[in-house]
Amino acid sequence: MNVSELLVNSVPETGAASNPGNAGAIPRGVMVDIRKALDDIQTPGSFSAIGGLAEHRFADRLGLHVEGVGDIAMPLQEEQARQLIAQCRQAPYGKGSEAPVDTSVRNTWELDASQLEFRSAAWAKTLDHCVEFTAKSLGISSPIVAELYKMLIYEKGAMFKAHTDNTSTEKIPGMFGTLVICLPLPHTGGDLVVRHRGLQKTLQTSVTQPSVLCWYSDVHHEVLPVTSGYRWVLTYNLAISPDLVRPTAALLQPDTGKLQQSLGRWLEHVGTQSEESEKAKRDVPHLYYLLAHEYSEASIALRALKTTDLARLQHDEDDEDEDGPGARHELDHVYETSVSIKKLVDLDGSLLRSALDIDDHDLLDNLISDCVDPLKGVDDRNEEYQGYMGNSGSTATHWYRTAATVLVPRSSTEKFLTRDLDSRGAQSMLRYYAAKCLDPKSAQRQPAEEYMHRLASRAWEPDSRGWSKCSPDVGTVIEVLKAAIASGGYDLFNNVVAWAGTDAVLARTFTLVRNLALAGRLDVSEVKKSMLDSLSKRHVANWSDYLELLCPSEKESSADLDEMAAEIVNQAVKRLEGDLKSGILQENDGFAFMLMIQRRQDYDLFKTCVLPDLEASTSTAPFVLGALQVLDTCTSDSKSFPQAETLEIVKSLSKSVISTMDITKLRTKQTLQAEERRTHGHKTPPTQLAQVIDPATLAELFQISFEHAWDDLLMALSLKIAAQAPSILASEFNFLWIPFLEHLIGFLHSSPTTTTTPPSPRYKQLTLSLLESYLTSSVGREPAPSASLTLPAVHCSSGACSDCPGLNGFLESPDRRTARFQVGKARRTHLQRVLGSLGGMVTLATEQGGRSETLVVTKVGGKSQRHRRATRLEDLDEEGGLRWVIGEEEYERILGMGFLRRGGEVLGAAVTAGVAGVKRSAEEAGMGGY
Numbered sequence: 032m033n034v035s036e037l038l039v040n041s042v043p044e045t046g047a048a049s050n051p052g053n054a055g056a057i058p059r060g061v062m063v064d065i066r067k068a069l070d071d072i073q074t075p076g077s078f079s080a081i082g083g084l085a086e087h088r089f090a091d092r093l094g095l096h097v098e099g100v101g102d103i104a105m106p107l108q109e110e111q112a113r114q115l116i117a118q119c120r121q122a123p124y125g126k127g128s129e130a131p132v133d134t135s136v137r138n139t140w141e142l143d144a145s146q147l148e149f150r151s152a153a154w155a156k157t158l159d160h161c162v163e164f165t166a167k168s169l170g171i172s173s174p175i176v177a178e179l180y181k182m183l184i185y186e187k188g189a190m191f192k193a194h195t196d197n198t199s200t201e202k203i204p205g206m207f208g209t210l211v212i213c214l215p216l217p218h219t220g221g222d223l224v225v226r227h228r229g230l231q232k233t234l235q236t237s238v239t240q241p242s243v244l245c246w247y248s249d250v251h252h253e254v255l256p257v258t259s260g261y262r263w264v265l266t267y268n269l270a271i272s273p274d275l276v277r278p279t280a281a282l283l284q285p286d287t288g289k290l291q292q293s294l295g296r297w298l299e300h301v302g303t304q305s306e307e308s309e310k311a312k313r314d315v316p317h318l319y320y321l322l323a324h325e326y327s328e329a330s331i332a333l334r335a336l337k338t339t340d341l342a343r344l345q346h347d348e349d350d351e352d353e354d355g356p357g358a359r360h361e362l363d364h365v366y367e368t369s370v371s372i373k374k375l376v377d378l379d380g381s382l383l384r385s386a387l388d389i390d391d392h393d394l395l396d397n398l399i400s401d402c403v404d405p406l407k408g409v410d411d412r413n414e415e416y417q418g419y420m421g422n423s424g425s426t427a428t429h430w431y432r433t434a435a436t437v438l439v440p441r442s443s444t445e446k447f448l449t450r451d452l453d454s455r456g457a458q459s460m461l462r463y464y465a466a467k468c469l470d471p472k473s474a475q476r477q478p479a480e481e482y483m484h485r486l487a488s489r490a491w492e493p494d495s496r497g498w499s500k501c502s503p504d505v506g507t508v509i510e511v512l513k514a515a516i517a518s519g520g521y522d523l524f525n526n527v528v529a530w531a532g533t534d535a536v537l538a539r540t541f542t543l544v545r546n547l548a549l550a551g552r553l554d555v556s557e558v559k560k561s562m563l564d565s566l567s568k569r570h571v572a573n574w575s576d577y578l579e580l581l582c583p584s585e586k587e588s589s590a591d592l593d594e595m596a597a598e599i600v601n602q603a604v605k606r607l608e609g610d611l612k613s614g615i616l617q618e619n620d621g622f623a624f625m626l627m628i629q630r631r632q633d634y635d636l637f638k639t640c641v642l643p644d645l646e647a648s649t650s651t652a653p654f655v656l657g658a659l660q661v662l663d664t665c666t667s668d669s670k671s672f673p674q675a676e677t678l679e680i681v682k683s684l685s686k687s688v689i690s691t692m693d694i695t696k697l698r699t700k701q702t703l704q705a706e707e708r709r710t711h712g713h714k715t716p717p718t719q720l721a722q723v724i725d726p727a728t729l730a731e732l733f734q735i736s737f738e739h740a741w742d743d744l745l746m747a748l749s750l751k752i753a754a755q756a757p758s759i760l761a762s763e764f765n766f767l768w769i770p771f772l773e774h775l776i777g778f779l780h781s782s783p784t785t786t787t788t789p790p791s792p793r794y795k796q797l798t799l800s801l802l803e804s805y806l807t808s809s810v811g812r813e814p815a816p817s818a819s820l821t822l823p824a825v826h827c828s829s830g831a832c833s834d835c836p837g838l839n840g841f842l843e844s845p846d847r848r849t850a851r852f853q854v855g856k857a858r859r860t861h862l863q864r865v866l867g868s869l870g871g872m873v874t875l876a877t878e879q880g881g882r883s884e885t886l887v888v889t890k891v892g893g894k895s896q897r898h899r900r901a902t903r904l905e906d907l908d909e910e911g912g913l914r915w916v917i918g919e920e921e922y923e924r925i926l927g928m929g930f931l932r933r934g935g936e937v938l939g940a941a942v943t944a945g946v947a948g949v950k951r952s953a954e955e956a957g958m959g960g961y
């Protein structure tokens with residue numbers, strides 16, 4: 032297996048002759064010519080360079096003498112530095128005696144060449160050495176003259192802003208560049224930044240010490256501020272004979288005429304491929320060309336290319352008209368028996384695609400190389416070795432990697448970049464285009480938006496069956512939306528919201544719209560429609576969340592955001608009647624819906640448009656109960672809802688819900704889900720129209736009436752539940768009715784009146800009916816318990832003990848598993864001691880809470896339904912609440928479950944008996960006839 036990096040580019044086209052008859056591979060001759068033309072491009076040199084100098088070239092070998100200071104000792108001492116500065120003047124910016132001093136542009140001390148003298152003969156040799164370095168680095172073959180110009184001293188804070196050394200009048204005839212010798216003196220900062228044609232380098236005089244630097248006069252350069260020490264340099268003007276053509280960085284251009292010719296022939300050949308031919312449809316014309324140097328995967332980009340590779344690629348870049356992003360790219364390729372592109376980047380190094388498999392043939396057909404093995408000469412970078420593995424022998428895997436450029440005709444670039452498009456590829460390209468749109472400096476926003484639109488449609492637009500090719504990744508979709516807004520592409524925005532607006536996308540889109548609208552960077556009216564359309568495909572329950580994202584309550588908003596929010600609410604209201612009729616609305620919807628109305632503070636809207644619908648649909652209890660929860664809070668803390676009137680509405684709605692709802696139809700999400708799992712995902716029709724409710728919501732209905740002391744409603748509700756309890760589905764106790772009792776007992780038991788007033792008999796009746804029905808439906812069928820939980824009673828020596836009789840009742844009960852004793856420490860110790868006689872038959876634990884700790888006694892063993900139910904009831908009594916509501920006696924009766932076995936009745940009879948029991952008790956409690 033091999034790994035290789037490849038680099039590839041796009042080629043501008045001029046009108047090529049069309050010859051549809053000639054379809055076939057690229058003529059070998061054309062490929063050889065292109066390769067030769069590329070191979071022949073050699074760059075003569077760079078536009079700037081830095082080289083280190085040996086310390087021994089300085090010291091006494093400099094022989095520097097400065098007018099007014101005398102001989103300068105090396106290394107330079109602080110005192111002489113001060114003396115030197117005293118002789119200097121502030122360096123002006125520009126040339127000549129009139130040049131202005133502007134310390135915000137240039138801030139450094141200077142001495143003229145005429146004030147300096149080098150008395151050591153060795154110095155001339157050093158200077159020659161520096162000139163030689165310059166000639167080689169800048170690629171200059173004619174003799175060079177270096178003329179001392181200034182000595183500069185940069186103190187802490189000194190700098191020279193970006194400039195070129197080209198001036199209208201030449202400092203010396205034939206001048207083409209600058210040579211700087213940085214003398215040995217430690218400093219930090221003060222590095223020289225050079226820029227030419229988009230490439231930037233930092234020549235670090237702070238690191239390479241002492242050093243020689245050189246650059247062409249047309250190169251932009253800047254001395255960064257010195258942060259400590261002194262930067263001490265000599266500057267020289269560089270010139271060649273004025274008769275010769277002046278070398279400049281701009282002329283570093285290689286000769287690319289031959290390359291242009293051969294590429295032209297290739298494009299002509301490409302043009303002969305009929306657009307209609309099968310081959311043309313399948314293939315994207317492109318050529319791979321191996322680069323001369325090795326590049327690290329992370330750094331590969333045009334600016335990182337080494338001179339010769341750079342010259343080869345720049346040829347194409349120079350000829351490129353502004354024809355859109357992705358017009359040229361580098362490609363990083365991985366071969367793996369078959370080949371893959373590891374990383375495809377553009378000339379800036381921005382990622383286009385990664386891990387892109389390509390055909391062996393694709394590589395071999397399109398590689399312009401003179402050797403058959405494209406990886407010949409490429410070092411293998413990695414080896415993976417596996418030792419002896421059974422009879423499969425040992426294996427070694429070699430990875431080879433090389434960098435290459437890809438040449439692609441401009442008209443085929445888009446096709447090339449979106450070859451073999453999978454979700455990951457689409458994601459990567461869309462992010463690339465989005466970045467182009469979001470870059471304010473990019474001249475390519477317009478074409479990028481177009482590419483993005485086409486690609487988004489290809490990737491995300493659902494087909495006629497509603498399937499899209501690629502799954503939308505939230506982060507990518509949001510980048511695309513941002514880019515669409517930045518480039519004013521509202522069509523793109525609206526389409527993407529329609530195509531890829533998943534719940535998560537939509538949530539982030541609402542936040543995005545809010546932020547951009549508040550920043551004044553988005554016209555809300557342009558995006559409103561698509562966002563409302565996406566909402567309309569969703570359950571009303573989700574709308575209020577989106578609304579909250581768009582206009583968080585109490586937070587800053589704007590007129591257009593407010594308007595959009597109002598429209599969302601109006602649309603929800605408009606749909607309400609229809610949705611209620613269809614029976615799809617549940618408790619969450621009611622809650623969320625009312626939350627939206629509450630947030631809008633629009634009582635009129637509520638009264639005229641919502642209330643009639645609520646009143647007409649009280650049989651859809653969950654929705655109305657959900658809405659009631661919110662409406663009830665409006666009675667106390669809403670500015671726009673009139674208190675008394677709202678309270679009346681809450682009461683009358685509660686009343687009609689109580690009288691119309693059928694509690695046997697109430698279900699919970701959990702049971703419906705469990706049913707769906709049993710039926711393997713097939714929703715049975717009643718499931719869809721089931722009234723799904725949360726036990727807490729049902730308890731809330733109770734609580735609202737309780738808190739407002741609406742006694743008639745409490746009675747009606749209790750009676751209704753008690754009456755319908757025997758018909759409740761067995762499956763609904765676990766998730767709905769027992770948790771409901773938990774809530775009910777919880778708030779009754781903790782209400783402030785608990786200690787003074789005994790619980791109303793109607794709660795006792797309601798609770799008993801539910802518990803009897805629960806046990807009848809779940810335990811009633813079970814044969815008499817085989818594993819009894821009965822344990823021997825304990826012996827208590829104290830005649831007056833108030834705890835042991837209770838303890839023994841528990842121990843001797845065949846069904847009870849757990850008992851709790853909330854008693855003081857001495858009594859707990861007594862209980863623990865007497866229980867010692869039972870050995871491992873019970874476990875003891877203490878619970879914190881209340882006035883003293885509670886001793887919890889649990890029997891070991893027993894797994895029947897009966898035992899499990901008993902445990903559940905004991906849990907229900909955790910705080911003593913169940914016993915408080917139904918009384919000790921009933922508690923013992925219910926836990927004993929004796930009523931289930933009355934005369935060995937079968938289930939049906941037990942149910943009847945249960946109903947009869949309820950009626951009798953209701954009459955006794957004085958609720959008859961209600």
Ligand SMILES: O=C(O)CCC(=O)C(=O)O
Binds near residue numbers: 183254266
């Ligand atoms: O101090 C340097 O290294 C460069 C100075 C410079 O750019 C100039 O004198 O024009």
Ligand SMILES: [Fe+2]
Binds near residue numbers: 252
């Ligand atoms: Fe300069």
